[in-house]
Amino acid sequence: MSVVANSAGEVRFDFDRRRRTGLDETVFAQGKSPSQLEAIFELARTQGVPLLITRLSAEKHASLTDGWRESLDYCAVSETAYLGLEASLHAVGSPDAARARVAIVAAGTSDVRVAREAERTLFFNRIGTVNFFDVGVAGLWRLTQCVDQIGRFPVVIAVAGMDAALPTVLGGLIGSLIIAVPTSVGYGVATGGHTALNAILASCASGITCVNIDNGYGAACAALRALQIPPSPAGPV
Amino acid sequence: MSVVANSAGEVRFDFDRRRRTGLDETVFAQGKSPSQLEAIFELARTQGVPLLITRLSAEKHASLTDGWRESLDYCAVSETAYLGLEASLHAVGSPDAARARVAIVAAGTSDVRVAREAERTLFFNRIGTVNFFDVGVAGLWRLTQCVDQIGRFPVVIAVAGMDAALPTVLGGLIGSLIIAVPTSVGYGVATGGHTALNAILASCASGITCVNIDNGYGAACAALRALQIPPSPAGPV
Amino acid sequence: MSVVANSAGEVRFDFDRRRRTGLDETVFAQGKSPSQLEAIFELARTQGVPLLITRLSAEKHASLTDGWRESLDYCAVSETAYLGLEASLHAVGSPDAARARVAIVAAGTSDVRVAREAERTLFFNRIGTVNFFDVGVAGLWRLTQCVDQIGRFPVVIAVAGMDAALPTVLGGLIGSLIIAVPTSVGYGVATGGHTALNAILASCASGITCVNIDNGYGAACAALRALQIPPSPAGPV
Amino acid sequence: MSVVANSAGEVRFDFDRRRRTGLDETVFAQGKSPSQLEAIFELARTQGVPLLITRLSAEKHASLTDGWRESLDYCAVSETAYLGLEASLHAVGSPDAARARVAIVAAGTSDVRVAREAERTLFFNRIGTVNFFDVGVAGLWRLTQCVDQIGRFPVVIAVAGMDAALPTVLGGLIGSLIIAVPTSVGYGVATGGHTALNAILASCASGITCVNIDNGYGAACAALRALQIPPSPAGPV
Amino acid sequence: MSVVANSAGEVRFDFDRRRRTGLDETVFAQGKSPSQLEAIFELARTQGVPLLITRLSAEKHASLTDGWRESLDYCAVSETAYLGLEASLHAVGSPDAARARVAIVAAGTSDVRVAREAERTLFFNRIGTVNFFDVGVAGLWRLTQCVDQIGRFPVVIAVAGMDAALPTVLGGLIGSLIIAVPTSVGYGVATGGHTALNAILASCASGITCVNIDNGYGAACAALRALQIPPSPAGPV
Amino acid sequence: MSVVANSAGEVRFDFDRRRRTGLDETVFAQGKSPSQLEAIFELARTQGVPLLITRLSAEKHASLTDGWRESLDYCAVSETAYLGLEASLHAVGSPDAARARVAIVAAGTSDVRVAREAERTLFFNRIGTVNFFDVGVAGLWRLTQCVDQIGRFPVVIAVAGMDAALPTVLGGLIGSLIIAVPTSVGYGVATGGHTALNAILASCASGITCVNIDNGYGAACAALRALQIPPSPAGPV
């Protein structure tokens, strides 16, 4: 068993996870102290595995020691970081946008931070993406201009806040797997993203799946699971 | 003051309301006993005014005495009834659909009962309507086929349950006053209509107004208020 | 199609919206970075269209570059700004309060910030308003003194927090279209404005319409839609 | 200690309560079986004390044995019953409406069932009341006609559902102690009475007190506590 | 009508309120700017009436101009201030604790800030109080030591957070009018005070009244209303 | 592994559970059809193990085939049944009330059904109990009469609805392990038992544990876990 515990006994790290689930270990930085994070970084470096870090706020990133901070490939918009990814990409090659199999669709400019978290998670896992941002259905023509193009991707991550009508409209127009991510954009009844979440779950379009509010990372992981599905044989199965 | 109280002191009836607000007195039957309702009917007949009754369930309607039940023009779908409306229409004329100024748009077949409550309320107030039913946005083409036609009506009542994406999409395509009515159609997170309500309030389209869940009557009253707006003068006001 | 995308692909701007819905493009500043905002300003200036910006906090306003900040007509109370409005008003004329068709009624002094957002949105769209502030029904005489005057306006925006009883009382006294805006003023059960919102939706007065909590902008847009309603012909329609 | 337990050990009855709190023992029938109720009746009869029973549904009342059912003075509207009250009134005299010190005000006809529970509870405690029903503020003139009369009662029980604006308006017009009872009348956001409850608690009028939804009994008990307050001495205290 | 509007039209002040309801005008400072507050102070000074100000945070108090800040009698615990009260007390006399008719009972030390708001409001209205603090029922002996003493006051304000069991226990032991104030003390399910509020409303003790969370001011106003009740005549009424 | 699946593959039964957790397999009847239940009964009889069945409504019990219905020892109050328990008790002996180690305390008569579910679950597991019913703290003397007796039991199950103040008061008076069960008794804010649940969780008494609303079975299982705790050695551990 490739389980490694650090000295303080507060972290148990699993380097065998990819074999079992196809997903690499990821570090959820929220609620962890800088020193806990750095202990994890050290462990990963020792083992020679790349890390994806999510929910790493700019403040916490700034509070890391210089050495570790400079080792990270950090994105302030999505609050994500990569550690040791270059070596990995060097070995297996970078994702190729031209062969991308996932479209990331965002309803508004304010949803971009969540969309970028999904994009960065997929890139870390060597999957290219194509983005369609600010295509919310309150200005329907923005979506109809590109819906055929979106429908050519087998997996679509649809990021939307407020009333989150975008996934519903998409769901009636394309046959792709749709993974919807509600966002906490908005005020009043939209505060916190619960209205967006519920609207997606109650969607009158069929077969829309959903993840937690603002969970771009989770949507990307679901896409990774879906992309591992082997081709269907012909006929009924 | 044209306020009339019945003998038991449990009902105070206002026959002067039309003058003040332009809306006739309406009877909300839910929570009233058959005998309370019949006392109100008697009062109205004595005063010679027509009545609109809402939320009159088939069971309660059936439990009225034969005389009163037969006097009512009852609609089981919308659970509404008219008392003494014919005389009124004889005097001022029936609504003329060809000159209708309100479109009633319903997302699904299950929303029809609420749409009909709005339609019947407007008819009672001598306003004709045109209906566009089962045009929910999960099958967008159903709406795009008729959206130009809908946009020609100055007032649009949009009835939708579940995720209620219809008013948002409409709001980006037409300039009419949109009065949205969330409905309690659905299950799980859609139960009770709260998701539909919140989705409408959080709509990313501008200037959508809303009334209570399943309140077709209220939407019709709001339409009546709007139709009393005198024409705008030219230029900025 | 007059849709313009900026270089980063995060904003799609629609300059054709007025033709379709009668409402100009508006920028919702919350959740947008100063640089995203300035990219939008640049786009608008290039196209020669005026902009309304809402939810622009004093902090974000202060963080804009000097050039853009000075170009804005900013109101700290309502957190709104105009860009390039003067030229527009020069062409078509300023709103004339004497010919105003919208009354803005606010229950308490704390509701003024929301009322001002509605007022500024209407002004931007060349509609004059008359304000009736601090007329909440806990001191009923404050409202009864001016209710006849309010009732002469065809459209009334009623802004109220806490228990939001104002729209209900207004609704029984006047026949105008009433667009109620719940506010997040208050504490305890009033926190966030949900009680005000629900009280408005549950109003026992007929035909009150509602928008999201603190959404003065949305109420103004609804008023704009209503003011486009052409005059009613005589007789039943 | 005047505590009496029945044989099965499921009921402990307190006949000493009046001395301590000024309120008689009351039986809350909801959730109790007919046989449990009859055991309590027997206990009360043996002790020679009168009983007030609340939340006794017509179905449960009908399922009592003939002897006990006929011993009860039952009111189907309020779902309350008296046992052995006549003897008590014979001894101390009936309440005298002309000297009544409590006004019961109900916003709508559907609120009457709760108002009657309060009225019956006060009668049982030998306090007369005067009722003002169907005076909700959506038709303000109904209230203003009688508000001076209401204000002459030192204690006012105000029963209202939906948006419950009545207590707020009353609170600004009179100086009486106001005990508000929200009711579960209504649908959509009014369902269950939570909006009415919150609106009362968030009231912008000062010093409105509140009890649980539909709790006419509790409001009456609070009134009884208030009526025991001895007269104020002159000057500041 | 003694209604005075300030120049900006944002405040309407009512100096006639005491006559109607027995309560003086009070200023709710939350949500008002320092300049709005000072305009109100000026108005009150001009009219020669004392003011009670509530929810005046230490920060806002510090931001007032020196002149006004020094004119206020400020209490940082309760966040209340008096303006011009001394003259008033000079005329009519200070409250006399020995003749106090209101007991203020607080469950925990953290509830004291709310209890003090009630105490200060009553003092402003020339009513003396006696305090019983930190007598929550988790240490029952603290309450039983003083319950007889508490029960001698005709009006009891009971302040409690968390599970707010104190009013229930009090309600079974004394016959006074109990006005319960839930507080927002606590974390987890106690956050915001909703559990305390609901526990009070659901109390199995009879006749407990309630006001909004943290609303010590409202409880005091309710006490003032109750203390105006004239003495009961003998016999049933 | 002693896992047995029935033919239809809808039930997997575990007869090895007692060894692992000390608790026997129990059948939760709600949501299971009579034929599913009878398939389980058959399996248990074949294996020769006794069964406890919970949430078996009187209607479902009546719909079982005569043979199985007569084999059950059914209690309509608690909606529980035993199958094959007699043989088991014959082997190991019945619980002895005189040596009982669990007290079951219920606040009101309406809470008895939940208390009985706990009592029956413990009896099935050969643990005797002593009941203290109708000792809610609104009549504090009912509790103080027996609190010393209750405190002699090492484990106390405290069942209470509405505001559930009973566990808090108990928690300050005795040192036993307290397992509180909120019940869904009550109306208005007490509906469904959420207020009781939250009040228990927010209790200001220390170390009160809680289970789901109406979950007498779960409280009994927790008691069984606690009674397996071996004696503490002397001194700090």
Added chain:
Amino acid sequence: MSVVANSAGEVRFDFDRRRRTGLDETVFAQGKSPSQLEAIFELARTQGVPLLITRLSAEKHASLTDGWRESLDYCAVSETAYLGLEASLHAVGSPDAARARVAIVAAGTSDVRVAREAERTLFFNRIGTVNFFDVGVAGLWRLTQCVDQIGRFPVVIAVAGMDAALPTVLGGLIGSLIIAVPTSVGYGVATGGHTALNAILASCASGITCVNIDNGYGAACAALRALQIPPSPAGPV
């Protein structure tokens, strides 16, 4: 456009949907009257397309006319029906369980009704499934016995109520696409399925997707979307 409207204008039917989204038209029977349903059946038969009907309660099924009722292949457990499916299967062949690509996993026996809705929906779309029922994690060994077998299916539908821990545990053990369906099984805080829903969305396992409570149909549609994903090319994409 293959859109067909029925005479009453209440239904707009889309027979072109399969081409666009790969999913056939489905009829949601809840909220539709028997006559509305039969009008739809007639339309489908005329067009020669098979129909899947969901949420068709046994009562509504029984109320259909004999002819239509006998034409349906009805399943009372899942409340689903097929119309005209045999002909379709005759043409393209039945699903072959041996080549099934979807596993349906249910935590408890009570979750089977929802699992069967998914199974029937997939069968209608010519996709075979293999079921793993009653493998909830409270008896972990039930799941660990078959988890390797489950992990061989590229798509797993995981149905669970109460605390819905099953999808989380599965998510850490297998790499398949997991579509979780919360169910409304349970009482107290589990009532309505909201706890199960939230637990799934908050899952600490990565990449779990979710649909609405009890929405077996939606989960099956999402599986259909996923099974259309073409095979991944080798290397990073």
Added chain:
Amino acid sequence: MSVVANSAGEVRFDFDRRRRTGLDETVFAQGKSPSQLEAIFELARTQGVPLLITRLSAEKHASLTDGWRESLDYCAVSETAYLGLEASLHAVGSPDAARARVAIVAAGTSDVRVAREAERTLFFNRIGTVNFFDVGVAGLWRLTQCVDQIGRFPVVIAVAGMDAALPTVLGGLIGSLIIAVPTSVGYGVATGGHTALNAILASCASGITCVNIDNGYGAACAALRALQIPPSPAGPV
């Protein structure tokens, strides 16, 4: 009675509590001012009793006077402090980990702060503990590695946020008393810890007990109560 009140009358301190309930007095620092805290410290020092202080934030700790701050044994992770504990331990001996009877299990690294509050509370009461951290079930192998070891402790405190599946899985594998503590770790639907709380209460494992969100202190107190249970006699009781 060993109740001591401080001069200001805002604190009533109980030094007799250990005798009654077996638990020492604890100070909940949240909501108390530094000077209130220091008054309590003084009281405790005078009486010669040790104190446990919880929810003492680093900020508040820093704001204490130097003398008191240095007297405290403060832990910033758990926000707890001891006052005067050394003398006490000197007298009775320190807890001995080797003889520990409580296991503290935490699902994730972010839950450690709550786990440490439980650990520190138990240490204060002279009970040793053994910790098992970061063993959440999304990586099931982390738990299965140590579950047998955990099951050897008679009392297990299980700390988990998000979907809190850990207690459910534990409950099916071991027979210890399980006291679960939900934590507020997470975002979206996990915010505030309500999902974790409800998942624990709805657990399909039997006999899991629960305390308030983040309440490590309460869990420790419950463990203390449980550890006082005397040994079971043999046979049924």
